[in-house]
Amino acid sequence: MISREKHDRMANAIRFLSMDAVEKANSGHPGLPMGAADIATVLFTRFLSFDPKNPAWPNRDRFVLSAGHGSMLLYSLLYLTGYEDISIEEIKNFRQLGARTAGHPEYGHAAGIETTTGPLGQGIANAVGMAIAERKLRDEFGSDLMEHYTYVLAGDGCLMEGISQEAISLAGHLKLNKLIVFWDDNNISIDGPISIADSTDQHARFRASNWNTIAVDGHDPDAIAAAIEQAQKSDKPTMIACKTTIGFGAPNKAGTHKVHGSPLGAEEIAATRKALGWEAEAFVVPSDVLDAWRLAGLRSTKTRKDWEQRLDKSDAEKKAQFVRRFSGELEGRLSSAIDDYKKKLAETKPSPATRKASEDALEVINGVLAETIGGSADLTGSNNTKTSQTKSITPDDFSGRYIHWGVREHGMAAAMNGMALHGGVIPYSGGFLIFSDYCRPSIRLAALMGIRVIHVLTHDSIGLGEDGPTHQPVEHMAALRAIPNLLMFRPADATETAECWQLALESHNRPSGIALTRQNLMAVRTEYEEENLCARGAYDLISASDAKVTIFATGSEIEIAVKACQALTAKGISTRVVSVPCFELFAEQSEDYQQAIIGNSPVKIAVEAGIRQGWDHFIGSDGTFIGMSSFGASGPYKELYKHFGITPEAVVAAAEAKLS
């Protein structure tokens, strides 16, 4: 048992490390770490099951600092509890280039950082995904191997962001009772008191979403502990509203927005040292306090060792599956299953919409991989993401592998990030490409973190027809291609769809989006090729020696390119077609390969039912682009293609005009 005096000194260690690091960096946010230090101290010294020496232990509790600007809280905790990655030097280097202690916590910079936070609201939604993964794996592997809590510290900002409502309502619906959120209820954000912008009754809000809520004094360790104990017994997720003072301990600035995001200044720091009775110099933690923290870091060693023994004693097959799934490796037989499927496609040459081709590919994939968890944001029948293996998950039954995310694209994408970060599962979504805008911040974070989530994005152009311009993506492929480290695929037929799925799954360290059509497309890969041709990002679909015209296209416009190529060839004009299922993979090929694919035809034409941006890399600024330069329109899709001039005839005419 930690005495109140010891608790206070341990919490003050967080406060001083935080204010001193912010002061040295001359930038950062001292207010939150100072205000939330008591909550964190109670959690990390009495409840959190974690092992700084084995930070990736799969059954550890997860702690998400959703209010990422308070990063010094997390870095202090990681240093104090003994994570090797965060030394005192790292604390001194807070916010410096190359330091693990970046301005906001970045996943991968240091062990113990469970997710990248900073964009407010993302962390709480990631945590919902972590809790989903935990619940799912508990069902699958049993509580011997998987049973842990997911804790979140969220601020007013997180709760004001719309994404938090998606996350909260989903968690309440799914009864994720091992999810415990601390709300740092300090009534302050950047502009001043919360009352200038918000009057939400947060308790009523959470309760309306099927949560349990508790209110405590966030500076009373025993009250915080009692609340956590109560939350752990809940059959619903719990929000613990912790009344805190931002910048606690700073005599003149505490409780004001002045302490939110600026260094306190030497004078105020000196006054705080006096007020809190802290004599140690900057970056020095008195040995009795550091010892107590290091002891807290050892608290769960036995729990972790016991867990390892249970894993060792598990049935060999179960253990192998568990270990493989947490390693992220795929089943070895996946590639042969996809290969067999490609052989079948070459024989049958089907011409489905690629959304249907994706379902068929998933039927193969989900039959081999038990870790894929599908879903859709209320568009299951349109996204074709449900297969025979993926029964729906319900609040009381997690034996399924399919999540009805509801109309919550943003929450879905952020929760999927949390699932991937948790490990043991591979999440894939379903949504309309147009609404990638609704989940773009989470897709961007997946790319920044380098995690494997896969977004199935259907209805990928004016080809969706009658729903009209509100639903027809125009700039979306270009906008998504602009995100670094995201693979955007736009396959042209069933074979390319299978290949793109394989590539997405094999991309362990980055997210993918697969843009798919609503309309049927003819088979263009009619011969079996063992090699995954999409892996190079762009390849010769129809080659021609000494081509006068090269047509580059993706997805549904490949069919147009092929027909134009046939017409031009019939006229004696040597023409090639290059399929470009993935810009990003193409950009990673050797210079020689890229040069060879781009080639030197006098006429280069790109066809894509989207905007031109990005295509000049292939066709040059003097190339011809046939696509969209305005919003779409409502109407039958074949008429739309004619209306917007995206036809084989238009391609032929453009080529002839250039050649004449």
Ligand SMILES: Cc1ncc(C[n+]2csc(CCOP(=O)(O)OP(=O)(O)O)c2C)c(N)n1
């Ligand atoms: C999506 C998003 N919008 C804006 C910001 C900029 N920002 C950082 S902290 C903050 C205020 C947050 O207030 P609160 O959660 O109460 O934190 P506290 O003031 O208690 O530290 C804002 C607007 C952000 N990080 N993320």
